Amino acid sequence: MNTIVTSREAILKACCSLVMEQGLKALNIRAVAQKCGISIGAVYHYFPSKEALISSAVQEIWRLLFHMGNETPASGSFPEYVGRLFETVQEGMALYPHFFTLHSLAFSETEKEEARDVMARSFVQVKAGMLSVLCEDSRVTPKAFSEAFPREDFVEFVFESLLSLLMTQSGSCSVLTEVIHRVIY
Template sequence: MNTVVTSKEIILEASKKLIREEGLNSINIRSVASACGVSVGSIYNYFDSKSELVAATVESIWSEIFHNSGRPFVCCSFVEYIEWLFENLKKGYQKYPGFFALHSMNFSQEEKPRGQQLMQNSWQAILQNMLLVLQKDVLVKPDAFDISFSPEKFVDFIFSHLIAALVRGDFDSSTLVEMIRRSIYLS
């Protein structure tokens, strides 16, 4: 058995593999140490507790799903970006079964704010990207938005539907895409 892990990334990859194979509840210091072939103390060199390990793994999965896709988000229309988000959520849902529903529940009561903050950080990045793509989309009607119906409110509305689809496990974006086209695009 190795006594030292060569990097934090190796630990996170082993943690993500455990989630794929056994679910989020399988993550703990001992199981990850075993998966890495190292001593428990080696994991503690990188993470002070199980909750820190889980939090870093959750953050890594969200990043993998939305930030490491290889596709720059500014190159497409808003509709294409929404379709891309749905596709990435579907892939993440399939790759990490149960992750979306369980990750916030895997923190103890005193650690829940940390788990919620990680989720909020990931979601805020998605919302910012959605708004940026919307603002750069040349197909959006010039009068599509006003003070009472701002781009920010529209993005929040679309994002809430995206999260609802995620909870339902429904990754068919066609209805939402059609609604977007009718609402904000030139005829």
């Protein structure tokens, strides 16, 4: 076995690879050490427990799912951004089958709250990106938002709708993007 110290990022990359190949159930300290060609102790240097390793791996996969090749469209169009985000997550779901709907099962009952926190932290970043694109979309009508209907609430609605479409494995988000068009332009 190679005892060369590796990085946290390399370990997380190996975790993602294991999840891709075998699912979350295959993720454990021994399997990750073997995948990296390092000792079990080297994994424990970066992750004090199996739960910490799984939590970090889940957070990394959420990040990858929502950011794989995800760039702001040249036009700065919010509906186009939402459409691309939908496609990006679909591509990621193909790489990580069942992760989207079953990730919380990798955690014990006492760790379910941590799983929700990991997911929530990942989603906060995605929603912040969506809000930024919405604010920069020059085509949005000035009367689209108000104190009673703030941009942040609209982004939350769009994000929850997007998640619902992904969870039900919808093949398209065209109705959602059409609703967005009708509301903001």
